[in-house]
Structure formats: structure tokens, C-alpha cells
Amino acid sequence: MTKEALLEALGKEIRARRKLKKLTQAGLALRANVHPNTVSLIERAETVAGVDALFDISNALGTTLSQLIKAAEDRAGLR
Template identity: 90%
Template sequence: MTNQALLEALGKEIRARRKLKKLTQAGLALRANVHPNTVSLIERAETVARVDALLDIANALGAALSQLIKAAEDRAAHH
């Protein structure tokens, strides 16, 4: 699995969990205390997010960062 494939899968995982919580990108950004553009860029795999931003996003989604990474790895492996 390439780094790009994992970044894309992570973005899709964050988007899916955000939508399950019925949050907009702006709503998630507000909860995670990150810039709304950050959420958008991560979801589209157009940036490599800093670990602290990913931790904040995971917490805002009610998940551990390790859960997000594992789900992204599984998602990337199946596509």
C-alpha cells in the first residue's frame, strides 16, 4: 500500500465518520479546533495532516486515532 493510498483511505474514513455523526466539515472543524480548510484538505487527501490535528479530529469524532488509522489501512487494502 502506498502512502498516497493510505492518505486517501484516511480521508474517506474521516468523511464517512463525520457524515455518520451528521457533521459538516465546518462543524467537525469547530469541534476539533482546526481550520475548516484543514478538514477539507484531509478528506480529499490533498495534505499530510499533522498528528496533533489528526488527534483532535479523531477525538471530535469520538474515536481513537489508532482506530482511524486501522480503518483506513483496512479500507486501502480492500481497494
């Protein structure tokens, strides 16, 4: 798999978990203390998110960063 595939899978995983929690992008951004555009760009794999942002987003989604990345790897078929 490519880096792009992992970034796309990570965006899809964040979107899926956000929707399970019935959060809007703005709601997740507020909880994670990031800009709403950041959430949108990450979900669409149009930016490479920093560890700080991903850490805050994972916490806002009620999971750990390692679990979020593992789920993205699984989604992308990396494992």
C-alpha cells in the same frame, strides 16, 4: 499500498465518520479546533495532516487515533 493510498483512505474514513455523525466539515473543524480548510484538504487527501490535527479530529469523531488509522488501513487494503 502507497502512502498516497493510505492518505486517500484516511480522508475517506474521516468523511464517512463525519457524515455518520451528521457533521459538516465546518462542524467537525469547530469540534476539533482546526481550520475548516484543513478538514477539507485531509478528506480530499491534498495534505498530510499532522498528528496533532488527526488526534483532535479523531477525538471530535468520538474515536481514537489508532482506531481511525486502523480503519483507514483496512479501507486501503493494507491489512
